[in-house]
Amino acid sequence: MSKLGFVGLGIMGGRMAANLQKGGHELFVCDIKKVPDVLVEGGAVVCGTPKEVAEKADVIFTMLPNTPDVEKVLFMEGGIAEGLSAGKIVVDNSSIAPAETRKFASKINELGCEYIDAPVSGGDVGAEAGTLAIMCGGNQEAFDRAKPFLDLMGKNVTLVGPNGIGQMTKICNQIIVGNTIEAVAEALLLAAKAGADPWKVRDALTGGWADSLILQIHGKRMIERNFEPGGRIELHRKDLNLALAESYSLGVPLPNTATTHALWNGCVGQGGIAWDHSAIVRALEAAAGFEIGQKP
CATH class of the missing domain: 3.40.50.720 (NAD(P)-binding Rossmann-like Domain)
Structure with missing residues (x-):
């Protein structure tokens, strides 16, 4: 002990x-x-x-x-x-x-x-x-x-x-996770507005190259409208802010990361700073004038 x-x-x-x-x-x-x-x-x-x-x-x-x-x-x-x-x-x-x-x-x-x-x-x-x-x-x-x-x-x-590299690795992790959450949100919203059942689209994509824990877990959250926080927008947005600061100092472009960060800013503007990070779909829905779960 x-x-x-x-x-x-x-x-x-x-x-x-x-x-x-x-x-x-x-x-x-x-x-x-x-x-x-x-x-x-x-x-x-x-x-x-x-x-x-x-x-x-x-x-x-x-x-x-x-x-x-x-x-x-x-x-x-x-x-x-x-x-x-x-x-x-x-x-x-x-x-x-x-x-x-x-x-x-x-x-x-x-x-x-x-x-x-x-x-x-x-x-x-x-x-x-x-x-x-x-x-x-x-x-x-x-x-x-x-x-x-x-x-x-x-x-x-x-x-x-050495010290600091663990944190840099986490920044890289958050880039991949954040941008993948955003990609899942784009795909499910597009499918839903086209008239497809988002549940069936999600199920069809699992097992292929598009499959991921993010598709499985966060895709489910998006369709169910369950935005109780597992990972809060407030914290993931903070992590991408660190990524963008590092990218500026090192001269490395992170265009997709900047877009994902901006979409979470849009969620914060809707009062969603404490929403789960899967709620990034809400920023896209606001721009599309359509929510997953609506009839197209």
Whole structure:
């Protein structure tokens, strides 16, 4: 049994922490909101501050919305850095800016501790099942120490490179996922307005080269009109904003990514900042004057 900490227990973090707990480890947790009952019932110790989590745990995980949130939890008064002692590991599962990640890692290293950026992909479904893809940046020794715990949360855990490269890999993931969600939305909307049954179109496409988890899961959400968030537009839009910032600094064109980002901006304009990212179809529907499910 190891002593593990977890700060940030939202849609993703709460499920990920539960899998660490199911692995038989002692868990110390902290969140600005109420800690999920399932963790408390399983024996998790609720701490008053991130500092307290870091004092009690040997490996501390964070899962937070954005770069400023990670910086605050790490370095604010009562933050994780204040509770660290030499030899501990901080693992950030958030999706944040690569450049800031390298700065955070350097500060944690100065305290005699290791830092791994380990953003995840797989949504709430993968977090629940413990089947996330986890893309890591850090040194080999720290990764080897943290991997048994990461394996409890993910089925594909990869050290991609040094600090910051895990975050860059997540940006690439979000480009592919976001643009594929947009493509599925285009296809199903076109089919529906042409008079086809979108359910049958979706079923016909599964098994061929157009098949994907996104077609299966997000296509279903679009047809059912189920936009309760698994992955929020707010967060995926943030990730594509990071992608566009990196593309500008590196001189790499990302035209499709820019379009997908703009369509999510359109959803935000409709009041959908907290919708599931599959709701990108609503921006296309607004332009088409037609919703999936209508009779053409």
